[in-house]
Amino acid sequence: MAFYVAQFLSGLSQAASLFLVAAGLSIIFGVTRIVNFAHGSFYMLGAYLAYMMADMWSGAVGFWGAILLSALTVGLLGVAMEVLLLRRLYRSPELFQLLATFGVVLVVQDVALAIWGPEDLLGPRAPGLDGVVRIFGLPFPQYELFLIVLGPAVLGLLWLTFHRTRWGTLVRAATQDREMTAALGVNQTWLFTSVLFLGSALAGLGGALQIPREAVNLQMDINIVVEAFVVVVVGGMGSVTGAFLAALLIGQLQAFGILIFPGITLVLVFLVMAVVLVVRPYGLLGRAPATARGESHALEPPLYPAGRGLQFAGLALIVALIALPAVLGDYALVVLTEVLILALFAASLHFIMGPGGMISFGHAAYFGLGAYGAALLVEHFDAGMVTGLVVAPLAAGVGALLFGWFCVRLSGVYLAMLTLAFAQIVWSVAFQWYSVTGGDNGILGVWPAAWASPKWVFYYLTLVLCTGGVLLLRRIIFAPFGYALRAGRDSPLRSDAIGLDVTRYQWLAFTLAGTFAGLAGGLYAYAKGSVFPTLLDIPISVDGLVMVLLGGVQTLSGPIVGAAVFHGLETEMVRYTDYWRLLLGLTIILLVLVFPQGIVGALQSRLGARFSPRLREQVAR
Amino acid sequence: MSVLEVEGLAKSFGGVQAVRNVAFTLDAGELLALIGPNGAGKTTCFNLLNGQLQPDAGEVRLAGTSLIGKSPRKIWRLGVGRTFQITATYRSMSVRENVQMVLLSHHRRMLGFWRRAADLYRDEATALLERVGMAGQAERPCSVLAYGDLKRVELAMALASRPRLLLMDEPTAGMAPKERIELMALTADLVRESGIAVLFTEHDMDVVFTHAHRIIVLNRGEMIAAGPPDAVRGDPRVQEVYLGSGAMFGQGKDKDSAA
Numbered sequence: 001m002a003f004y005v006a007q008f009l010s011g012l013s014q015a016a017s018l019f020l021v022a023a024g025l026s027i028i029f030g031v032t033r034i035v036n037f038a039h040g041s042f043y044m045l046g047a048y049l050a051y052m053m054a055d056m057w058s059g060a061v062g063f064w065g066a067i068l069l070s071a072l073t074v075g076l077l078g079v080a081m082e083v084l085l086l087r088r089l090y091r092s093p094e095l096f097q098l099l100a101t102f103g104v105v106l107v108v109q110d111v112a113l114a115i116w117g118p119e120d121l122l123g124p125r126a127p128g129l130d131g132v133v134r135i136f137g138l139p140f141p142q143y144e145l146f147l148i149v150l151g152p153a154v155l156g157l158l159w160l161t162f163h164r165t166r167w168g169t170l171v172r173a174a175t176q177d178r179e180m181t182a183a184l185g186v187n188q189t190w191l192f193t194s195v196l197f198l199g200s201a202l203a204g205l206g207g208a209l210q211i212p213r214e215a216v217n218l219q220m221d222i223n224i225v226v227e228a229f230v231v232v233v234v235g236g237m238g239s240v241t242g243a244f245l246a247a248l249l250i251g252q253l254q255a256f257g258i259l260i261f262p263g264i265t266l267v268l269v270f271l272v273m274a275v276v277l278v279v280r281p282y283g284l285l286g287r288a289p290a291t292a293r294g295e296s297h298a299l300e301p302p303l304y305p306a307g308r309g310l311q312f313a314g315l316a317l318i319v320a321l322i323a324l325p326a327v328l329g330d331y332a333l334v335v336l337t338e339v340l341i342l343a344l345f346a347a348s349l350h351f352i353m354g355p356g357g358m359i360s361f362g363h364a365a366y367f368g369l370g371a372y373g374a375a376l377l378v379e380h381f382d383a384g385m386v387t388g389l390v391v392a393p394l395a396a397g398v399g400a401l402l403f404g405w406f407c408v409r410l411s412g413v414y415l416a417m418l419t420l421a422f423a424q425i426v427w428s429v430a431f432q433w434y435s436v437t438g439g440d441n442g443i444l445g446v447w448p449a450a451w452a453s454p455k456w457v458f459y460y461l462t463l464v465l466c467t468g469g470v471l472l473l474r475r476i477i478f479a480p481f482g483y484a485l486r487a488g489r490d491s492p493l494r495s496d497a498i499g500l501d502v503t504r505y506q507w508l509a510f511t512l513a514g515t516f517a518g519l520a521g522g523l524y525a526y527a528k529g530s531v532f533p534t535l536l537d538i539p540i541s542v543d544g545l546v547m548v549l550l551g552g553v554q555t556l557s558g559p560i561v562g563a564a565v566f567h568g569l570e571t572e573m574v575r576y577t578d579y580w581r582l583l584l585g586l587t588i589i590l591l592v593l594v595f596p597q598g599i600v601g602a603l604q605s606r607l608g609a610r611f612s613p614r615l616r617e618q619v620a621r
Numbered sequence: 622m623s624v625l626e627v628e629g630l631a632k633s634f635g636g637v638q639a640v641r642n643v644a645f646t647l648d649a650g651e652l653l654a655l656i657g658p659n660g661a662g663k664t665t666c667f668n669l670l671n672g673q674l675q676p677d678a679g680e681v682r683l684a685g686t687s688l689i690g691k692s693p694r695k696i697w698r699l700g701v702g703r704t705f706q707i708t709a710t711y712r713s714m715s716v717r718e719n720v721q722m723v724l725l726s727h728h729r730r731m732l733g734f735w736r737r738a739a740d741l742y743r744d745e746a747t748a749l750l751e752r753v754g755m756a757g758q759a760e761r762p763c764s765v766l767a768y769g770d771l772k773r774v775e776l777a778m779a780l781a782s783r784p785r786l787l788l789m790d791e792p793t794a795g796m797a798p799k800e801r802i803e804l805m806a807l808t809a810d811l812v813r814e815s816g817i818a819v820l821f822t823e824h825d826m827d828v829v830f831t832h833a834h835r836i837i838v839l840n841r842g843e844m845i846a847a848g849p850p851d852a853v854r855g856d857p858r859v860q861e862v863y864l865g866s867g868a869m870f871g872q873g874k875d876k877d878s879a880a
Contacts, residue, residue, distance in 0.1 A: 300713040302762045305737070480725050480733035480741065487711050487722055494709035497671075498782070499697045499726045 002136030013144040015251025016151030022231035024202030030175035030238030038101040040225025041108035046207030060127035071205035078200025106585030123211030236286020267428035346547040346559035348516035357489030362423030366396040366514035368536030370521025385449040396518020404510030427536040442532035552598025624818040630679035657839035702784030717759040720746040723781035769800040789821035
């Protein structure tokens with residue numbers, strides 16, 4: 001009995017810090033609609049700053065001063081990010097700010113590494129709260145009890161702020177209807193800046209409060225941001241009370257899950273999120289978002305088939321890709337093969353994100369299912385490469401068919417988080433089903449058939465399959481099915497009124513995209529000779545998003561350019577510097593600022609006349 | 622047989638009886654206006670007819686087939702077109718592509734994965750745009766059109782599926798006076814040519830009394846008058862609803878600014 005009570009209490013204290021971070025994320029998203037990947041980085045910075053300050057100053061004043069001051073400092077960093085970066089991107093395509101915040105994540109990772117080093121840092125105990133109390137005879141840290149009380153206290157303060165102050169009322173108004181709030185003369189800029197301050201400060205506070213509990217380390221950012229997103233989505237985006245309830249739920253799950261379901265601990269949280277979202281599509285306390293008026297983001301331009309210039313450029317590119325093996329060495333060919341594979345992966349993600357209007361945070365699932373589909377055949381059935389490359393897209397397609405059925409019933413960030421949940425479920429199966437997948441050790445020896453093993457042969461094979469895949473997806477976008485998808489994205493109301501079954505088309509599109517991603521994954525498995533659970537993990541999904549957004553989600557060639565630029569940059573930077581994350585992050589931030597609609601998107605609007613003469617002519621009339 | 626038969630239609634939200642016992646028929650080639658002050662139940666009535674809402678009681682038949690319990694998509698397939706109070710078009714597509722979408726859906730060609738959508742039913746779409754005076758702007762994206770032009774595009778989209786019944790929710794809302802007259806004159810022409818039955822709601826009484834063949838007046842969910850324009854104009858209950866009883870202020874009668 002005593003043991004369960006202690007477990008319950010530690011779940012509560014876990015929930016408290018989770019709530020702080022998630023509340024900040026929820027407030028930021030509610031008002032600005034920014035999916036802030038950097039939120040976890042702010043949490044980590046809060047912990048590092050508090051560690052550093054508490055180390056410098058001693059005593060109770062020093063400790064608690066360090067906690068508060070680091071929260072405020074992180075809040076100011078949030079303001080800096082808004083003023084210097086995000087503010088310039090409010091008119092970009094939806095989600096484009098995500099790319100900028102991803103750049104910040106990379107930069108913060110390396111800055112923290114440079115300042116505090118790679119070792120885990122153990123902070124001091126909280127003065128005055130460093131003892132234990134006995135609960136049913138078992139010792140329980142006083143500090144944890146303090147956190148248990150702190151959670152509801154912060155909830156109360158936030159509630160008072162939102163319901164009793166003018167600023168809070170404005171924040172609630174903007175969460176409900178941003179355009180109307182702006183139309184009533186509220187200064188959006190300052191509202192956004194102040195919201196970023198509060199949200200980031202809460203993240204910093206959450207991180208700072210961790211230092212007596214766990215060692216400060218460089219992996220804190222990614223772990224917490226995913227959990228915080230889960231909490232926010234389960235609670236309902238923009239609802240602070242919902243975030244509190246969800247944090248309690250997740251905290252208890254983590255405390256008791258390990259006792260009840262030791263085999264699936266890694267995925268329990270995502271399973272619960274999936275169930276909540278299937279039953280309540282907008283989270284526990286969330287409401288259907290107000291219909292966006294679509295004016296705040298960059299206008300979705302019409303799509304025109306390639307003009308002469310672009311056709312010629314595309315042909316020239318293919319000719320160049322065919323000719324390259326004559327001049328390139330093996331290493332360059334390997335990199336180019338990867339670029340081709342990632343281009344197909346990015347194009348498949350773009351297919352649902354662009355024309356389909358469905359954001360996926362879990363596209364890695366289908367890439368990985370393809371890779372594992374091929375690798376498992378090799379491992380357990382001794383199958384050949386051709387069989388593997390046929391099964392890879394099929395396996396991923398079946399997975400997408402199954403998961404897609406649930407996903408397309410949601411929209412926006414909820415849909416995105418459900419795709420993430422499914423991806424994490426697949427990942428944990430690959431990770432924990434040791435007897436079949438080899439778990440962490442992966443599956444080795446997935447080599448191409450003998451005829452395809454020279455680098456240049458495999459390169460040509462990849463070139464044919466990936467170019468074919470990309471062109472086929474492009475063809476579909478211009479076919480009636482692609483139009484049906486865009487119709488569902490542009491106006492669900494009108495689509496329903498002209499007999500289009502939007503959900504069904506989205507489901508089919510999701511399956512198609514998964515199938516093509518699976519082909520890319522299968523090729524990747526043979527290119528690398530091995531598969532690991534990391535292929536299914538969040539970084540691959542994020543890479544896909546980054547490639548699509550970097551190239552330009554509103555264009556058709558954007559994903560391909562994005563894949564080439566991103567993978568090329570990453571590969572080269574890793575070769576030449578240890579601080580490649582910093583460099584890559586800064587490059588992404590720079591690209592985002594120079595090309596606020598993605599690289600191809602920006603080129604298209606500048607060189608519009610050359611690429612699609614019809615667009616400029618028709619808009620200008 | 623009438624194109625549309627409505628009997629005993631009723632719907633309440635919570636304790637509010639939004640529509641009660643509404644009944645009427647509509648013949649081919651007829652323009653029927655549904656008017657009434659704000660909150661009279663016009664939009665509810667519309668949504669009951671097109672399947673957005675399910676009635677608590679009553680029957681709706683399209684050429685003898687019951688529409689009750691059918692989804693908006695199904696009802697559209699049976700031949701009920703509609704235009705929206707606030708235009709809903711595909712902003713990332715050209716004017717012609719918007720019409721082509723309807724044609725593709727009507728001919729059940731949406732699951733094509735190879736042929737260019739822009740090449741299918743192109744001439745048919747152009748002809749429809751010709752009819753509403755938008756052929757000259759066929760290539761422009763809908764996102765850059767003037768509002769009045771969007772309304773014309775919507776009309777072409779509604780006609781593309783060759784509906785037997787066209788539901789128009791405030792077809793001229795948000796338009797300039799001259800455009801209103803033109804759009805309704807165009808609609809009246811189309812009705813005459815093709816024999817479509819049109820049910821429309823409207824706040825502009827000039828439009829209503831100039832073009833409607835018959836008028837139904839709703840107040841607080843109930844039909845208080847129905848008949849040709851002249852009869853409705855002279856009906857004392859209609860005058861009371863629209864102008865107030867005149868006895869004194871504050872008797873709680875709904876007043877409407879459009880009256």
